[in-house]
Amino acid sequence: MSPFTFTIDAECPDSWARAGTISTPHGTIATPIFMPVGTQATVKSVSPEELREAGAQIILANTYHLMLRPGSALIAEFGGLHSFSHWDGPILTDSGGFQVFSLGHLRKLSEDGADFTSHLDGSPHMLTPESVMQIESELGADIILPLDICAAYPCSSQEAKAAMERTHRWAERALIEKEKYRPEQTLFGIVQGAFEPELRQESARFTANLPVPGLSIGGLSVGEPKAMMWEMLRYVTPELPRDKPRHLLGVGSPEDLVAGVGLGMDMFDCVLPTRVARHGGLFTRAGRVNIKSARFRSEHGPIEEGCDCYTCRNYSAAYVHHLLRAEEHLYYRLGSIHNIRFMLRLAGELRAAIIAGNYSAFRDEFLARYAPAPEQVREEQREKWRAARLR
Numbered sequence: 001m002s003p004f005t006f007t008i009d010a011e012c013p014d015s016w017a018r019a020g021t022i023s024t025p026h027g028t029i030a031t032p033i034f035m036p037v038g039t040q041a042t043v044k045s046v047s048p049e050e051l052r053e054a055g056a057q058i059i060l061a062n063t064y065h066l067m068l069r070p071g072s073a074l075i076a077e078f079g080g081l082h083s084f085s086h087w088d089g090p091i092l093t094d095s096g097g098f099q100v101f102s103l104g105h106l107r108k109l110s111e112d113g114a115d116f117t118s119h120l121d122g123s124p125h126m127l128t129p130e131s132v133m134q135i136e137s138e139l140g141a142d143i144i145l146p147l148d149i150c151a152a153y154p155c156s157s158q159e160a161k162a163a164m165e166r167t168h169r170w171a172e173r174a175l176i177e178k179e180k181y182r183p184e185q186t187l188f189g190i191v192q193g194a195f196e197p198e199l200r201q202e203s204a205r206f207t208a209n210l211p212v213p214g215l216s217i218g219g220l221s222v223g224e225p226k227a228m229m230w231e232m233l234r235y236v237t238p239e240l241p242r243d244k245p246r247h248l249l250g251v252g253s254p255e256d257l258v259a260g261v262g263l264g265m266d267m268f269d270c271v272l273p274t275r276v277a278r279h280g281g282l283f284t285r286a287g288r289v290n291i292k293s294a295r296f297r298s299e300h301g302p303i304e305e306g307c308d309c310y311t312c313r314n315y316s317a318a319y320v321h322h323l324l325r326a327e328e329h330l331y332y333r334l335g336s337i338h339n340i341r342f343m344l345r346l347a348g349e350l351r352a353a354i355i356a357g358n359y360s361a362f363r364d365e366f367l368a369r370y371a372p373a374p375e376q377v378r379e380e381q382r383e384k385w386r387a388a389r390l391r
């Protein structure tokens with residue numbers, strides 16, 4: 001029996017939303033699903049037990065960060081990421097490509113792979129489609145991604161085409177190389193094509209025809225307007241096979257989750273929920289609030305009335321507000337738990353709405369109530385984080 005299966009449990013009659021079940025060697029995942037990101041083999045400030053309690057079913061870890069520190073060979077010595085980090089559920093690792101292009105200091109990009117220097121100590125490294133398969137086999141995740149090229153936004157049509165074609169050639173090389181390693185790991189394909197509708201369609205068709213059990217949509221949410229991202233999915237989704245799960249790479253704010261499901265996406269990952277939590281941004285059904293704000297100073301109720309997370313069940317908003325004002329460590333844990341639970345409860349509600357046949361009504365009602373951060377604020381935050389990471 002294949003270590004990886006995907007079955008569709010329900011489909012929405014008037015959108016592309018579907019509810020499904022993914023099975024992996026480390027457990028099953030009910031979709032649509034949000035995957036918390038554990039960049040350094042830890043979802044920042046939250047333990048695996050707390051993740052479980054918040055409803056996490058699968059988490060993501062970053063190959064780029066882990067290959068540089070502590071190194072994939074060391075993690076392999078400990079039996080892989082599952083036992084090293086004490087998370088025994090499904091794990092997905094990315095290829096490291098995105099971080100090489102955005103974080104590392106890329107030296108040379110060639111048909112072979114990407115030469116770069118570490119953002120930690122300036123040491124030289126190279127990622128190739130083949131070396132990424134080896135590294136990911138040492139990390140031991142259930143779902144792994146091949147090295148791809150995420151074109152910058154904006155970029156020329158020629159650059160977009162070249163990046164897409166190389167991504168396709170690298171996917172074929174990764175598939176051959178993967179044969180050498182662990183059959184229980186599942187390699188997804190990655191759709192690229194930047195913001196060119198024809199390229200997106202071509203990439204979707206090419207990747208769908210590879211012998212891969214799942215597909216990730218890459219190269220979106222890289223600074224383009226939201227409307228442009230959704231437009232690209234309208235071209236991509238119809239080209240994808242119905243029976244393979246679809247992962248929207250690096251996308252996962254509450255409003256993105258709700259809208260992305262309707263465009264046929266099953267899996268979402270993003271650092272945003274935990275990152276904004278650490279800066280005081282907490283999710284509620286009415287939108288993101290800043291817990292630092294004076295209006296919470298003497299708020300006896302929880303962050304959000306009715307929230308079933310550990311934080312809201314046990315602490316007043318005033319206490320959480322105080323912890324952040326005092327920069328107490330406990331704040332980062334309590335704030336992160338609330339946002340992770342919010343995302344996972346939302347994914348569960350989306351699934352229930354699809355099964356009940358009322359996804360579209362759920363989406364419209366959610367989006368009418370939820371006030372997202374304005375694009376201007378989002379862009380400023382992105383810039384700040386980028387600068388902080390490079391320091």
Ligand SMILES: [Zn+2]
Binds near residue numbers: 304307310311
């Ligand atoms: Zn809560």
